[in-house]
Amino acid sequence: MMENKRHTSTREIVYLAMLIAVTVVISRFFLIPVPMTHGNINLCDAGIFIAAILLGRKQGAIVGAFSGLLLDLISGYTQYMFFSFIVHGLEGFVAGWIGGNKKNTTKVVAMAVGVVVMVAGYWLTDTLLYGFKVGLIGVPTNFIQGIVGGIVAYFVSVPLESRLPRLLGE
Amino acid sequence: MRDINLNIKPGSFTAVIGQTGSGKSTLIQHLNALLKPSSGTVTIGDRTIDATTKNKHLKPLRKKVGIVFQFPENQLFEETVLKDIAFGPQNFGVPTDEAMTLAKKMALLVGLDESLLKRSPFDLSGGQMRRVAIAGVLALEPEVLVLDEPTAGLDPRGRLEIMQLVTQLQSEQDLTIVLITHQMDDVANYADHVIVMAHGEMVKQGTPRAIFSDADWLESYQLGLPSATRFANQLIKAGFTFDPMPLTEDELADQLLPQLSKE
């Protein structure tokens, strides 16, 4: 077929860009206030997991890394920017690696591991920036955020999965 | 948006016209209590909303006024067409089996074939998806149906079919219709009341005939005339007379015929 390989390539760049944009949008759009803590949890993990589970590890890593970076860039947490790039990138990679195109139960496991990676990653980041004990403050919130993200991702990605070939324009 | 006073009568067909950005969309969000007025009141049936109305009191109102937004096919999400149509009523506490019966009825009402009901809404054509979305709003059994440019992006046949559906809903289901549109021909053909919006204000309201009698005034708001009225204006320059001004080609033809010589 004529120039089929290149065709996929441009389309892949664009749908990854759109997934990054959607992840940023849902993180800014849905802030769920968490009682007893300092703030909100956002849905960025949901976007990253959806990308990872629908498309796989490479795509999950790209969407995770860049949406983490962009989100911090837009929200004014530039000090976290590169840490988020790595932490969310790893989160997406791991979730996509274990759970991409797999059974529903495997997806749940994949997201659980993803959450652990994310929580540990931010703990490490905060430890680097502000010290070990301060780092602990973020753990419970990040944990709740990751779990909520995982649940949302599950209910969104399962119905989307069967639509995927059509959505990708194949 | 400021200082708007208007009444929409039960069973009427009201058209809202105005340029993009004139406040039409804000207006319809008030009709459905998606927005609360910062001053003034909106009364729907026997309920009144003002700035102090609590959010939880707004929900019953949303059942009275159904809104079909622009490109409503973008709101579909369920596994099957039937489930998607039944989604709305279930949110208002209708039991599942009843909602499904209702959904089926509405699907047939908007002209969807029964064979489509078990399909995924994303497998349908654009025109069919739009019907599913309209059925999903009708399933709320509203008293007022608000449609924001329901024919946008459709081809001429699709446009005609949707407009026929809307008039059928008005006459057979006793729905009050509010239509937001750029198509002056649709206003002329279907509406009995017109509201003109500009810069967040209502600048005029009246019957289509009254509104379309002043071409220059409409032009000052970048709005046009229905084709028949525009053509009649050209004929007046050629010596023809019309009273009243025709709004549709049938009206125009009826008035034109006696003025022509029968060979």
Added chain:
Amino acid sequence: MAIIQVKNLSYKYHNSDTLAVDDVSFDIQAGDWVAIVGHNGSGKSTLAKLLIGLMPAQEGVITIDGQELSEQTVWQIREKVGMVFQNPDNQFVGATVADDVAFGMENRQVDRETMQERVTYALKQVDMLDYQQREPANLSGGQKQRVALAGVIAIAPKILILDEATSMLDPRGRREILQTIKRLKDELNLTVLSITHDIDEAASADRILVIDDGHFIEEDDPNSIFSHGSALIEMGLDVPFSEKLKLALSTRGLDVPATYQDEGSLVDWLRTLRSTK
């Protein structure tokens, strides 16, 4: 000379049983404005995408400006063709108006000085120069389509393809973009191929191609096409108002001429009927 030649073109989507484009052949002469009309799903947008090799045709030969479309020539052919699509948002890829106009030139590796000149020139042509630094979120649909048009002008193509480019605009945006295209066509000596179901857009064309369910139905000048009145309506298409009025008059027993008349000539004809009273 025919700048676009299409011979026996066929295309089938692999999730469908029927041909989206079924053995279509036509020629388009350089400098012409040709409209392809058909209802939604008639295959007209598929045709547009085939013309610039966005999808490979299963059968048939497309020759553009003397070059046969193939894997080897596709990028050269795209150099000669500019395309404006339906959804104003989904073709605006730059961060600002100027960036978007430059996108096509960046792909063609035009150097920066030339790009700056041409961005200014192209934006002037579509009357959007004052909006250079604006972001797409602050523009209307009509303005975005004009930016898309500027992006096309900047690469100086020979052919402009409009794929339902006005169908998502309000009447004002539609009018403005059509005026701009008419002016540009003359100034830049473009061949325009507009795929549309908007009757005003089709009426601007020199010739109209009618397709229905992937089949080529007819090609003729607008006057002859529009004289088919009710047949067009049956195909799910629109006809100009003058034709609708003539239909209304003829159902009331008036003998109307069979040939198409635009509004001006219909007024003249009605005037003669009146004066003979």
Added chain:
Amino acid sequence: HKLDPRAKLVMSFMYIGVVFFANNFWTYLVMTALLLVSVLATAIPIGVFLRGLIPLFWLMIFTVLIQVFFGAGGHVYWQWGWLSVTHNGLTSAGLILMRFVLIILISTILTFSTQPLAIADGIESLLSPLRKLHFPVATLALMLSLALRFVPTLMDEAEKIMNAQRSRGVDFGAGGLRQRIKTIVPILIPLFVNAFNRAVDISTAMEARGYQDGEQRTKYRQLKWQRADTISFIVFVISLSAVIVIRYMS
């Protein structure tokens, strides 16, 4: 603030790096002075920056409390069970707080004075040496700028979908966590479908405009390194080296 985003990026990250070396009054004084100069250079009112700190207020209080109560060593001022306030605890709380505020302010300066797109451009430019290692910097940069471009569009779309579902009786922002998660799904599914549909359209448009991944492209938007950039850069390097020197001298 008209500096090159690359300059601002590098300076900010050098600053954040050096904050960890600051450990006493003098070093923090230099750091604070440098920050104040930068704030003044942005010509943005100081109030705006302070408002940026408000959402983090509770986090800061928390941080300080933790340091105060759990930092051990030195003179004990107060003790109750396992909670104690010690000299070392207080000092480290003060230092952590300072570090916290400085890091947040410097990144606030960066975001307030620079468009996200400019920062993305800056990152691309700084990473461009990686091209030699066949790392697809240009492709990733394009992806990033496309994502940035479509955030407002999809934000709009999300709002529209939310309004539509609300008219269909969905209560957002009400109920417990479970209820909330349930109401999110009817927004996310259409939003993702919309994003994928757009992707198909956009990639078609890009290819029609001659885009080919992996091909060389020229760049319309270019960053210009000017004298002001060099000067600010030198100021930063000198002050930051001073901090390190002071730390190891004392």
